[in-house]
Every structure is written in structure tokens, then in C-alpha cells.
Amino acid sequence: MPAESPRVRDLAEQDLLDRIFPHLPVGSRTLVPPGDDAAVVAAADGRVVITCDVLVEDVHFRRAWSTGTAVGRRAAMQNLADVAAMGARPTALVVGLVVPxxxxxxxxxxxxQGLGDACRPLDVGVVGGDLSSGPVLVVSVTAHGDLEGRPPVRRTGTRPGDVLALAGRCGWSGAGWALLAAGREDVDADLVEAYRVPEPPVAAGPAAARAGATAMLDVSDGLLRDGRRMARASGVTLALDAPARVLADDVRRLRPAAEALGVAVEDWLLAGGEDHGLLATFPPDVALPPGFRPVGSVRERGDELVLVDGAPPRPGSVGWDHFGA
Amino acid sequence: MPAESPRVRDLAEQDLLDRIFPHLPVGSRTLVPPGDDAAVVAAADGRVVITCDVLVEDVHFRRAWSTGTAVGRRAAMQNLADVAAMGARPTALVVGLVVPxxxxxxxxxxxxQGLGDACRPLDVGVVGGDLSSGPVLVVSVTAHGDLEGRPPVRRTGTRPGDVLALAGRCGWSGAGWALLAAGREDVDADLVEAYRVPEPPVAAGPAAARAGATAMLDVSDGLLRDGRRMARASGVTLALDAPARVLADDVRRLRPAAEALGVAVEDWLLAGGEDHGLLATFPPDVALPPGFRPVGSVRERGDELVLVDGAPPRPGSVGWDHFGA
Structure with missing residues (x-):
């Protein structure tokens, strides 16, 4: 019989760290690596982009559903997406870890290993963190990015007449979650994997900024909910074209799963979160950068923050609220 | 009867955020404040110092012993100390929060409010974070700093002949914890408060760097344990002079509490952690900057990493290990 893995409590803190560090990339921007009171990371631009996301066991992931590697990749990926959504290139992250x-x-x-897998191809260093015991697994990642001389792309800059565009998957993670919850992983293993580990289009963020995107955000809580956030911040209405048409590739992919579970594909497209696609707006004369597809347009603020195929979205769920009723 | 505070679960996430943000300072280096995918903070030096520390309920604090304000101040303070220990000036922090x-x-x-109280006087912005539900309170703070053109002060730079010096309190937090654990807060409320909220000498960090400190670290796990870390990193032996003499002010302060509990003051001085003082070394011809007192000297590496009054430290506890036996 294979020997069981030792438990965290069987090791001294340093021994546990010694097992972690070999998996973590340093990154070419790291001037002082882990091991001191703090790391030092190059910020040649004179500004640094900073974002933080927390994953909690049984809130954001289940150990029965996701390996440690998947959780590590996901924790890195969703933070890298937030950096990209400012139009920045990710440079480094630190990880606060609570482990029973x-x-x-x-x-x-x-x-x-999962953190390393996500960071290494992007030359992002894992430059430190902290480790504590505690009753529940918590992975708190703070990610940093470089604007490379460009202004940050905020939520506030879109104007009527702009083109609304989306990079990355839409609805896959929500569908994968629903398949897992129903015990139907057999229907589409790739969708389940998309829930476990999102694949945000990180390179599309700086590309959008270079192309002149007027606003951008990371779709973490669903297209409608995050679209409303951008519309509110910019004082406009976002008009999404018919999802079945502009998101036809996702619809095709999601339909068998939706039929297997007896749900509407549109719910996943509009309210499914955690794909961490990038929703951006561009002036109408701009050629969309690679990875973006046009999904609608920006209008003067009307009665609704978001329109879907010309009409108000139907009442019901528009996304995820951790504490709300 | 006064109305009870509502519970976190009674509020939507945005409503809870709306109650948090008014307490948080923006900081003059904050170029994009909270509310977007990420913050943008000035890093004029072209480098950014990054450190992360996690506080977990019933591991690092108890709600019966510490108010929310105390926990917030402490979470900020211990991170600001790590930034200062690199010789940097703190600029901004982000907070990952898990709340039942x-x-x-x-x-x-x-x-x-506690986070704000700690950050505002230092012009440190609280530039974002993340909020999640979960079964235990976790406060994960990532702090950032500006080296202002100076090289970082690492653990690796001390040389035989250097002066060993300490800024900040020594043993107070350990004594305060012991008083609380024994139910003897009456003996010295200030020591108890020093456990609840450390007062690291943040300004002494950049001052030490300006004065030419060759090595520095934040004393979080006790003088012996952190001294060994510096000695190991630099390949030297640290020779601490007689604690009763060089730490006489702390001894005077700690003696009544030690007598009340029947313990040796020296245990708190040498092994008590979490005061977050700064242990630094300076070339022998340097005038120590304000806040630092000489506590020993640096020697060629001998059999011991740390000597206390010329002798090896007596066997026994040398500090805190979360996972070790």
C-alpha cells in the first residue's frame, strides 16, 4: 500500500515552507525574492497595480471537487484577470494561506504547484506570503501589475457610441458548477474543468489597453451584474445584442449541458460568474484586438443599466452575492 | 435596551462595504482608489516592497480578548513593521477578509476603523481588498512600501564588527499575552494593550536605512529566534550583551508582571514575539539613528548563531512555531 501523505501538523513550519518553495517561480521582475521581511519587485513604470482575492473552502471551492493544484491555479488566475482588467501586465503575487x-x-x-503553473508562463513571480494554521483552508492572493506607461483602463471611461466587446469564455464556469452539483460531470468534463480552473484571457487585457479601450472589467459575477457595474460607473446603458447570436460559440458549447440539466443556456451566459472574461468598450473606429468579439454597444443612460437584445433583462438572479439574502 | 448590532449575514455585500469604506484612508500615493478591478499606487522609485501577514481568529487573536479595532490596528501594524524592516516607507495596503x-x-x-487608525498617521492608503463569508475570522493584509531610492536592507548584509541595535519594545507583547492567559490584566494594562496592538517603530526603519544599516529584520518570533535568522542569513554570530543591562528599560517595566506570574523576565525578552521591534546592525562608526539602542555586536561565525552575554542561550523555547511539535 502506498504511504499516506503526512499531515501539515506533522511538519515544522520551515519544513512545510521547504516543500512549497520549489514549486514557486521567481519571475524576472523580482529584485528581492521570498525569505526576507518583504519582497522587492520592479515597478519601472512608477506605478503599481494591486488587487486581492480570497478563496475559502466550502465557499469558493470544495476539496471533494477540486485538487490542491486546481485551487492554486484558480486562486492565481482570478487575480491575474483583475490585473489584466486594468490593462496591466501581471508581475508578482503574494499568498496568505490558512491550513488546518x-x-x-x-x-x-x-x-x-498550481500557483506556479499559472504564474510561470506569464513570468509572474510568487514573491512571498504567510502561512498559518486555522480551522478552514483560506487562500488569499494579492497580485501586482505593470501598466507599461499606459493609463489604467477603469470602469468609468465608456461613452455612448462605443463598441461593447468580450474576451474569454462566457457561462462555462457556471455550467461546470451546475454539472458538478448535479453529479453529471460525465456530460462535459471540460466545462467542469472550466469551473475548477478558469482560463482568463490575461494577454487580452494589455492588448485592449494598447488598442485604446475606454473601459474594462473582469467578469467575475456574471455578464449582467458586472455589466451593470460598468454602466453605473460610467453613467451609460450597455446594450447587449442577442446572446444567442453574439455568444453563439458559447451557446453551442453549453447547449448539451443545459439540455441534460433542463436549464436555459441564457442563465449561464448572463448570470454565470467566475469565467473571468474581460468586458471592455472601444471607440467605434477601433479594430478589436485579438481575443475580443463584439457583443453590443454603449448608449446614453436610459431607464435600464443593461439591455439584452433591446429589452430589460428578465427579473431573477443576476449573479452572486456572498452575504445577501 | 440598546439595539443589538445587525449581523454580517443581515446585509448585502455592498451594504457591508458601504459601512467599511468610510473608515479607510486613501493615502496620497493612491492613484486609483478602491472600486475598480484593482488599485493603482505610485511607485516612483521604480521598485515596490511587498509583504503579507495573516491573522486567524483563535490562532492570532481572540474576540473575547481583542476588539475589532484592536485586531485591525494589529493587522496593519505588523505588516507596516515588515515594510519598515526593509528600510522602506509604507505606502498602501490591501485586506483580504473572511467573516462568519x-x-x-x-x-x-x-x-x-483600526486599520484606518494605524494607516492614516503614516499616510498609508487602504486601497482595496476582498470580502468573503467563512467559518472563521481571517484578516490577510498585504502591505507595500517605497524604498525612496535606497537599497533594501536585507537580513544578509551584516559583518563582524558591526553594532547590533534594537528599536522598539522587547518582551511587552509576550508579557501581555501571559497576563491575559492568567486572567491578570490588573497587573499591567499597558502590557496587555501591547499584546493586543503592537506599536512597531515604523519610522525607525527608513531612518536605519538612511544611517547605513547593514542588515535589519522585524522581531516577530522573539529576539533569539529572529536573531538566529539574521545570523544564519549573514553567516555570522550575533553576540547579545547582558539583557538585564542593555534592555534595562524593558526589564524594569516587565519585572512586576514577571513576579506576579512567577516567570523569568528573560524568557519574555529573549523568546517573546510580536512586539515587532526592529533588530538592525550598523557599521561601528555610525551614530545610531533615533529610536535604536545598542544591544550587542556581530562576530565571525562561531559554534552558536546567537550568544547571550557571551554564552550559548540556555536550552528551551526560543519562540513560536505554528505547526511544529
């Missing part, structure tokens, strides 16, 4: 003593050491090693 | 649904909203407001 009975967690297998192999799970924590997997987490580190 | 039954937490009183007033506790979370207090936490935000």
Missing part, C-alpha cells in the same frame, strides 16, 4: 493541521502535505504542495 | 455570517457588523466596522 489535518490537511495532507501533498494538498499544500499541489496548491503551490 | 454571525459576526456583528459593528465588529467589522471596528476592524476597518
Amino acid at each position: 493541521g489535518d490537511t495532507p502535505v501533498s494538498w499544500v504542495e499541489g496548491l503551490a | 455570517g454571525d459576526t456583528p457588523v459593528s465588529w467589522v466596522e471596528g476592524l476597518a
Whole structure:
């Protein structure tokens, strides 16, 4: 019989760190790597982009559904998406980790490996963090980025007449979650994997900024909910064209899963979160950068913040609220 | 009867955020404040210092012992100390927060107020974060700093002949914890408060760098344990002079509490953590900057990493290890 992994409580803190560090990339912007009181990271632009996201066991992931590697990749990816959504290139992240003593050491090693897998291809360093015991797994990632001389792309800059465009997947993560919850992973393993580990179009963020995007955000809580946020911040109405047409590729992909579960594809497209696609607006004369597809247009503020195919979205769920009723 | 505070679960996420933000300072280096995908902070030096620390309920604090305000101040302070220990000036922090649904909203407001109290006088902005529900309170702070053109002061730079110096309190937090654990807050309320909220000498960090400190670190796990870390990193032995003499002010302050509990003051001086003082080394010809007192000297590496009054430290506890036996 194979030996079981030791538990976190069987190791001294330094021994656990010694198992984690080999998995973590340093990144070419890292001037002082982990091991001191703090890291030092190049910020040649004279500004640094900073964002933070927390994953909590049984709120954002389940150990029965996701390996440590998947959780690590996801924790990195969703933060890298937030950096990209400012039009910046990610440079470095730090990780605050809370681990119950009975967690297998192999799970924590997997987490580190997943963080490394996400960061290494983007030359992002994992430059430090903190490790604590506690009753529940918590992964708190802070990510940093470089604007490379460009202004940040905020939520506030879109104007009537702009083109609304989306990069990345839409509805996949929501569908994957629904398949897992229904015990129907057999229907589409790729959708389930898209829930476990989002694949945000990180490179599309700086590309959008270079192309002159007027506003951008990361779709973490669903197209409608995040679209409303951008519309509110910019004082406009976002008019989404018919989803079945402008998101036809996603519809095609999601339809078998929707039929298997007896739900409407449109719910996943409009309210499914956590794909971490990038929703951006561009002046009408701009050629969309690679990865973006046009999905609608920006109008003067009307009665609704968001229109879907010319009409108000139907009442019902528009996304995810952690604390709300 | 006064109305009870509502619980976190009674509010929508945005309503809770609306109660938190008024307490948080923006800071003059903040170019894009909270509310977008990420913040943008000035990093005029072309480098940014980054550090992260996690506080977990019942591991690092108890709600019965500390108010939300105290926990918020402490979470900020210990991170600001890490930035200072690199010789940098703190600029901004982000906060990942996990909050059980039954937490009183007033506790979370207090936490935000404590973060603000610590940051505002130092012109440090609280530039964002993330909020999640979860079964235990977790406060994960990532702090950032500006080296202002100076090289970072690492753990690796001390040389034989250097003066060893300490800024800040020594042993107070450990004593305060012991008083609380024994139910003897009456003996010295200031020591108890020093445990609840450390007062690291943040300004002494950049001052040490300007004065030419060769190495520095934040004393979070006790003088012996952190001294060993510096000695190991630099390949030297740190020779601490007789603590009763060089730390006489702390000894005077700690003696009544030690007598009340029947413990040795030296245990708190040498092994008590979490005061977040700054241990630094300076070339022998340097005038120590304000806040630092000489506590020993640096020698060629001998059999011991740290000597206390010329002798090896007596066996026993040398500090805090979260996971170790």
C-alpha cells in the first residue's frame, strides 16, 4: 500500500515552507525574492497595480471537487484577470494561506504547484506570503501589475457610441458548477474543468489597453451584474445584442449541458460568474484586438443599466452575492 | 435596551462595504482608489516592497480578548513593521477578509476603523481588498512600501564588527499575552494593550536605512529566534550583551508582571514575539539613528548563531512555531 501523505501538523513550519518553495517561480521582475521581511519587485513604470482575492473552502471551492493544484491555479488566475482588467501586465503575487493541521502535505504542495503553473508562463513571480494554521483552508492572493506607461483602463471611461466587446469564455464556469452539483460531470468534463480552473484571457487585457479601450472589467459575477457595474460607473446603458447570436460559440458549447440539466443556456451566459472574461468598450473606429468579439454597444443612460437584445433583462438572479439574502 | 448590532449575514455585500469604506484612508500615493478591478499606487522609485501577514481568529487573536479595532490596528501594524524592516516607507495596503455570517457588523466596522487608525498617521492608503463569508475570522493584509531610492536592507548584509541595535519594545507583547492567559490584566494594562496592538517603530526603519544599516529584520518570533535568522542569513554570530543591562528599560517595566506570574523576565525578552521591534546592525562608526539602542555586536561565525552575554542561550523555547511539535 502506498504511504499516506503526512499531515501539515506533522511538519515544522520551515519544513512545510521547504516543500512549497520549489514549486514557486521567481519571475524576472523580482529584485528581492521570498525569505526576507518583504519582497522587492520592479515597478519601472512608477506605478503599481494591486488587487486581492480570497478563496475559502466550502465557499469558493470544495476539496471533494477540486485538487490542491486546481485551487492554486484558480486562486492565481482570478487575480491575474483583475490585473489584466486594468490593462496591466501581471508581475508578482503574494499568498496568505490558512491550513488546518489535518490537511495532507501533498494538498499544500499541489496548491503551490498550481500557483506556479499559472504564474510561470506569464513570468509572474510568487514573491512571498504567510502561512498559518486555522480551522478552514483560506487562500488569499494579492497580485501586482505593470501598466507599461499606459493609463489604467477603469470602469468609468465608456461613452455612448462605443463598441461593447468580450474576451474569454462566457457561462462555462457556471455550467461546470451546475454539472458538478448535479453529479453529471460525465456530460462535459471540460466545462467542469472550466469551473475548477478558469482560463482568463490575461494577454487580452494589455492588448485592449494598447488598442485604446475606454473601459474594462473582469467578469467575475456574471455578464449582467458586472455589466451593470460598468454602466453605473460610467453613467451609460450597455446594450447587449442577442446572446444567442453574439455568444453563439458559447451557446453551442453549453447547449448539451443545459439540455441534460433542463436549464436555459441564457442563465449561464448572463448570470454565470467566475469565467473571468474581460468586458471592455472601444471607440467605434477601433479594430478589436485579438481575443475580443463584439457583443453590443454603449448608449446614453436610459431607464435600464443593461439591455439584452433591446429589452430589460428578465427579473431573477443576476449573479452572486456572498452575504445577501 | 440598546439595539443589538445587525449581523454580517443581515446585509448585502455592498451594504457591508458601504459601512467599511468610510473608515479607510486613501493615502496620497493612491492613484486609483478602491472600486475598480484593482488599485493603482505610485511607485516612483521604480521598485515596490511587498509583504503579507495573516491573522486567524483563535490562532492570532481572540474576540473575547481583542476588539475589532484592536485586531485591525494589529493587522496593519505588523505588516507596516515588515515594510519598515526593509528600510522602506509604507505606502498602501490591501485586506483580504473572511467573516462568519454571525459576526456583528459593528465588529467589522471596528476592524476597518483600526486599520484606518494605524494607516492614516503614516499616510498609508487602504486601497482595496476582498470580502468573503467563512467559518472563521481571517484578516490577510498585504502591505507595500517605497524604498525612496535606497537599497533594501536585507537580513544578509551584516559583518563582524558591526553594532547590533534594537528599536522598539522587547518582551511587552509576550508579557501581555501571559497576563491575559492568567486572567491578570490588573497587573499591567499597558502590557496587555501591547499584546493586543503592537506599536512597531515604523519610522525607525527608513531612518536605519538612511544611517547605513547593514542588515535589519522585524522581531516577530522573539529576539533569539529572529536573531538566529539574521545570523544564519549573514553567516555570522550575533553576540547579545547582558539583557538585564542593555534592555534595562524593558526589564524594569516587565519585572512586576514577571513576579506576579512567577516567570523569568528573560524568557519574555529573549523568546517573546510580536512586539515587532526592529533588530538592525550598523557599521561601528555610525551614530545610531533615533529610536535604536545598542544591544550587542556581530562576530565571525562561531559554534552558536546567537550568544547571550557571551554564552550559548540556555536550552528551551526560543519562540513560536505554528505547526511544529
